[in-house]
């Protein structure tokens with residue numbers, strides 16, 4: 001048992017990547033069996049998304065090293081917002097406060113990606129998937145992966161969490177993100193309760209609707225409370241939800257990995273001069 005614990009402690013990154021791979025693969029297989037999708041169409045869709053692992057993972061792992069260093073520095077110097085929270089020496093206050101702070105940071109990051117014209121060009125790659133399923137979780141332009149991890153360094157520097165908080169948060173965040181992209185939706189009754197606190201698949205599907213204002217709704221990462229608080233919360237029935245983004249609805253263009261990578265560097269206009277900015 002001790003040997004297993006020691007192995008996990010020394011291979012934290014590898015263990016997390018393996019767990020996410022198992023979760024994504026089992027949900028993907030469930031989407032074929034339970035949602036009665038054809039293997040051919042699912043495989044065709046997967047081909048446009050799975051290569052993002054090869055571009056995203058090395059960048060993610062490279063920058064994670066810096067995140068760890070920053071966390072070690074902030075803890076050594078008692079630096080960060082957490083040190084101003086009353087009773088932060090109590091473990092419950094410490095962990096819950098940092099979870100909330102970091103979730104607010106991720107909400108802010110997502111809003112910045114939508115509202116900054118330059119950064120939106122990279123983030124829209126994630127939105128350009130016309131068939132949202134669990135593999136859409138992987139669809140992130142490598143430049144966005146770099147930007148996201150740089151922002152994470154900033155959030156860690158500002159908040160000052162211990163490494164154990166980051167590992168716990170990362171686990172919650174990955175499970176929440178993977179679940180939010182599945183084809184499986186909660187029943188209306190369960191969603192009504194769960195969405196008071198969490199970003200459910202039903203809520204994240206609204207964020208993947210192809211047109212404003214829904215694209216700019218439900219920015220939350222794990223929790224939905226920030227969307228409720230800042231007025232960006234919205235519901236939309238599945239029957240009215242169309243996945244994609246109105247500037248990039250060409251299936252041929254959106255399904256080839258090479259084409260998708262070029263999207264941020266091509267000129268485009270929003271129909272009807274709608275602006276994200």
Ligand SMILES: [Zn+2]
Nearest residue numbers: 110114123207
């Ligand atoms: Zn988005």
Ligand SMILES: [Zn+2]
Nearest residue numbers: 126181204208
């Ligand atoms: Zn998404």
